[in-house]
Amino acid sequence: MTTAIHPQNRSDRLAQSSIRTLLFVLRARAVFVLIALLVLFSALAPSFLTTNNLAILSKHVAISAILAIGMTFVVLTGGIDLSVGSLAGLGGMVAGYLLTQGIVLAGVIHYPPVVVVILITLSVCLVVGFLNGWLVAKAGVAPFIATLGTLYIARGAALLMSNGRTFPNLAGQMARGNTGFPHLGQSSMAGVPLPVWIMLSLFGLAWLIAVKTPLGRHVYAVGGNERAARLVGIEVPRVKIFTYLASSLCAALVGLIIASQLEAAHPATGESFELNAIAAVVLGGTSLMGGRGSIPGSLIGAFVIGVLSDGLVMLGVSEFWQMVIKGSVIVLAVAVDQLQSRLQARFLPYLQTQNSEGAE
């Protein structure tokens, strides 16, 4: 292609590059916000950047990050999962019940080993996740309603398991052969808390699925244009069910980790966690309309929220103000997101020109 650059072309190109920069900054906004927060808090609170504090921070972040990772898949298809907080509560209670009450089989109480406890807990939560997926994908219930329903169901079930009481002493007993549960939330590997390892490996796995597998691409496809996805032969219901399964699995892990950290299972655990997770996902640049977003974005979003709340606590900001600030950040994030999409649509012609140049 012979190119003679006209003056107009050159200014176009200049405009193009600055638009690209602007769009890039907007897209990567969560990273910038995170860096700004880190700088701000380490300047204001000297103890903020200590190893000890960072370990605590990372444990807090792990909880919302794990939920956000699962939630990202759901949101990418254009859905939402409100049940994850309740599900985390239910997961903890199932584990607590099995560890302290055991299973009655033929009149004899069996205490399953910790590994089995964890597997049963995960399965119970996966059943609820499947229910969510089935309701959304097959029964055609709106995701908001379906998961609002399971939010109540899971919370109710958690309360029913103990009549609203807490299951204490989850450390287990040697005699029952079910010790070791506290390791899940409390032990460390190479100086890094186990929950953080869990978060990191989930992150790696989720990212791999999202970017490198057909399944991940189908998730994006369903969120981008569900009708078109169906027409090209993508099994839309199956994809949706997968996303709710992933989300519920993450919720179960969070429930287990919290119960393990506290060595107790309380039925109210996880209240409003779903909102933190959704906030992290949105902050990370995932569109609630589906089709656009990423797993790393959600991880960064979770860090933003975690750093923000821990930092504010260290600065002694009152809990009430913390809520106001957190809410403002979330609303601002979505407003910026809208701005970004509008700019993108507006400058589409510029971006298109570039494409036709590329074709030769």
Place this chain on the structure above:
Amino acid sequence: MNEVAEDVILEARAITKRYPGTLALDAVTMRVYRNQVNVLIGENGAGKSTLMRILAGVETADGGELLLEGELIRIRSPREAASLGISIVHQELSVLPNLDISENVFAGREPVRAAVLLDRPTEDARSARALTSLRKPMQVRTKTAQLSLGCRQIVEVARTLDQGARVLILDEPTSALSSIETDSLFQVIQDLKRSGVTIIYISHRLHELLHLGDWFTVLRSGRIVGHSPRIEVSRNWIVERMSGRAVSETADDRPSLVDAPILLAANEITLGTSGADEASQALLHAVTFTLRRGEILGIYGLLGAGRTELLESLAGARRLLGGSILVNGIQAHISTVSDAVKRGIVLVPEDRQRDGLIPDLSIRENIAIGSMRGIWLSRADQMAHVRRLTKELNIVARDLELPVTSLSGGNQQKVIIARCLMRNPALLLLDEPTRGVDVGAKAEIYTILRRLAAKGIGILFTSSEIEETRALADRALVLCQGRISAEFSRNEITDEALFAAASPVVNTAPIPSSGVQFA
């Protein structure tokens, strides 16, 4: 006999498809000849798309059978159809806008390495190869949201090619394309034909069909009414079969309207891009026209010419960027729908399912919905009005309390018209007044509109059908890329004139996004 039978690659036998309220396909038998461009013609709602959706596995037939290479086949999903070598490019493009080109080409059938991981290099290479063979090399990592409609369509064709399509169905492929894009698509079709692909081509643009087609099948109201090779086909042959008698019946006794007072004057109406939806980039540039009381004014134009936008801006559903509207000689500021209604302007929208009907409500409620005034609903009052209108418009319903969805397309359309008449309009705007309506109801709607015009109501309708414009309009304007490109009085309206005025002139403006470059 034997020879002919061998030439048939795909045969649909006695295919029947029912939708609630309509028989979309009535024992349709269609033969598709190998290595030919098999044209399927019919008006909107004739059943073309339904038949093709059945061949492509998107829908299943209620009766009949499909034969591929003489063997009975069952197609239950798009994937099954594709594996048999039957692929479709849908009328409403089905690209995934948030994915890039090669992701789109392989959506739903991704090649994998190590059992689970996507094989990007293979995808990119094969996508690039398919695009090159379509003479449209593009960067395969470009997001399809950034492509023009023509390029998106090529992406879909590339997908079918890579799937090894033997039979490629193109459903109204040119309806959204510029003429440059259309030309390059025709080239692609010729190439495909040469390389051994059988094409089924759906359109209702006669000149395209006559240019491309080898075999012609005409569908009307769910029945095959003609099937012939190119040499036996003429423009008249098609028009006769396509429209039947009902449509060509025109009213010659229309009164002269030169002296009627001017009801509506649109002065240089200009409309900006609608940023929200990438597909609708249609603009209106200084559109000026007048409409007299009792006149039926038709606006003909291709998809994307700005027809819908023009009507919507008159109805207050879009805000003007410039220009003015005069109603009865008085400047009218129409910025909301109720502004328009106050001045007696009401719109019958193009897509009655989406923008018109409220499916859960009864026929009566659907008619009365726009006219509820005051605090209390007087049912008796309402009922009297509704009854009068249903009688006047001949809405055939067993019971007015049945849900509106129980009606046929034609009757549903009459319900929308009745709703508009409840408001005693001075000007009735109709966007594609007979879309998805059978031939009988079509003629009836024309009669109704003429009767309304005779009462002094101004009628402004848009159409993408030449036949309709000719049958109904006292005067026709042609919109092309947002500008009025021609005006015809009743006896000047001909197919050729309308079509020529509606087709964009080549090379007037560069199309920034198409990326058309032949190697």
